[in-house]
Amino acid sequence: MKQASSSRVAVIGIGNDLAGDDGAGLEVIRLLEPAWQNDGRVLLYRLEGDLLAVADLLPLTSEFVFVDAVVGKVAGELIHGAKVQRAYAPSFHQTDIALVMQSLEALKLVEPFPRWALWGITILLPEELRHGLSPAVERATRELAGALDAHLRELLNGSS
Numbered sequence: 001m002k003q004a005s006s007s008r009v010a011v012i013g014i015g016n017d018l019a020g021d022d023g024a025g026l027e028v029i030r031l032l033e034p035a036w037q038n039d040g041r042v043l044l045y046r047l048e049g050d051l052l053a054v055a056d057l058l059p060l061t062s063e064f065v066f067v068d069a070v071v072g073k074v075a076g077e078l079i080h081g082a083k084v085q086r087a088y089a090p091s092f093h094q095t096d097i098a099l100v101m102q103s104l105e106a107l108k109l110v111e112p113f114p115r116w117a118l119w120g121i122t123i124l125l126p127e128e129l130r131h132g133l134s135p136a137v138e139r140a141t142r143e144l145a146g147a148l149d150a151h152l153r154e155l156l157n158g159s160s
Contacts, residue, residue, distance in 0.1 A: 008061040009155060010043040010114075011036075011148060012054065014068040014097060020130045021075060021123035021137040025067040028121075031145035032152075041156050051100045058109055063155075064116035065148065066097045069137075072122020076136030078144055079120040119144060 011032060017023030029044050036042040043061060047053060054064075070079060097118060105113045121140045133141065 008041055008043050009063045009065065009152060010045060010057055010061040011065045011067065011152070012045045012047050012057070014047045014051065014066055016048060017131060018129050019126045020128075020132060021121075021134055022069045022126055023131075024069040024121040024123065024133060024137050024141050027133060027138075027141045028067045028145045028148065031141060032148060035149060036152065039156075042152060051095060051097055052104075054097070054100060055104055055109060058104065058114060062112075062114050064101075064114055065151070066116065066118045067144065067148070068097060068118060068120050069123045070118075070120035071125065074136075075123050075134055076140040077122040078140060078147070079122060080117065119148065 011029065013025035013027075013029035015023045015025040017026050026046050026048065029046055032044055037044055043057070045057065057064075072079075101116050121137055121144060123134075123137055
């Protein structure tokens, strides 16, 4: 069992930019990079495939913020919580990050297990593969990136 580091916050963008609005989480990471990519206290990461790959990141931080597109009735709304349905899974072997994190915690790979939260942007289910975000989701990515930037500044205020 490994010890989780307490010196970093990981912001993990989840998505598939080939599925239109499902790439919202990846876009939020891109928007955060200018301010945070060189700050050793923050790990920015894109999780574009197997969600279980997050297991390799568990020892690196004490807190995760996952950013993902989630199922909604209206595109472009911001949500925060752990029990939301992932909008699009390009493989039947995929699952949602909440179930992955609960499973990894049960395995006791690190102690203490990192805190985590999901920050989401609602999207409509993609009907076709395409690049680019819809205008509503693009606006929401900027709003969410601003909120995450403020959250990171507050969380890390005074940390060295």
